[in-house]
Amino acid sequence: MSEQNEKSPSWVGDIIKLSPKYLLGLAAFSGIGLWLGNVELGKTLGIKDAINNYKLYLGLVFLASTSFILSHLIWWISLGIKRVFDQKTRYKLQKDRLRNLNRREKQILSPYIFDNVRSMELSITDGTTKELEHLMIIYRSSDISSRGHYFAYNLQPWAREYLTKNKHLLHEPIDHVL
Known part of the structure; x- marks a missing residue:
């Protein structure tokens, strides 16, 4: 002692x-x-x-x-x-991330805004889904899976508001569409 x-x-x-x-x-x-x-x-x-x-x-x-x-x-x-x-700081990082989405992230987020989807089933094993969840842009809204690794995900309210005001962030560039 x-x-x-x-x-x-x-x-x-x-x-x-x-x-x-x-x-x-x-x-x-x-x-x-x-x-x-x-x-x-x-x-x-x-x-x-x-x-x-x-x-x-x-x-x-x-x-x-x-x-x-x-x-x-x-x-x-x-x-x-x-x-x-x-x-x-986190909100600034999240907004910066939404301004620089890749094609796969736009594919995931677009239905929430353009189709007014509230919940989508996404694979928990998809790295893009996990990254969006980690950045608190989407969240897993159910602990019960369907079809194995698929869970319901919702868009965070702040992200829905931001993307609704900035829909241009979800549009594909013309060179990718053609």
Whole structure:
């Protein structure tokens, strides 16, 4: 066992791991306790002397719990900001990908837009299908296959909206049509 572990009581690690809802309870309890030690209500309730005897501990609990709550809040906000940036980056990548579709990808996506198809059966073993699924352009809408490796796939709502506004992205160049 390391020297640091011998110095720290085990309950310190337990407090650090507490959920924010319990930390809020500790902060409220210790904060109200500190406040009651300084007002007449504490004397009326008969707890002013007990609070004053343990004011140091209540103060430490209040500072520690509010610090942990603040760190949870900062962590939660930073995760939210990261999620927004990741989503914007992913959406930009997805739109760039839709602007550079190959012939097979256009064949897969065209019926969704031009024929107003909501669901198509595609092979799960097809690399193009898997790539479109990985890019979150289509998604597998059923876990039950038909004909072995064929599953129902739907177009993501954002991709339907984008391709409906930009139908030219799904047209074959003239040299491929002839």
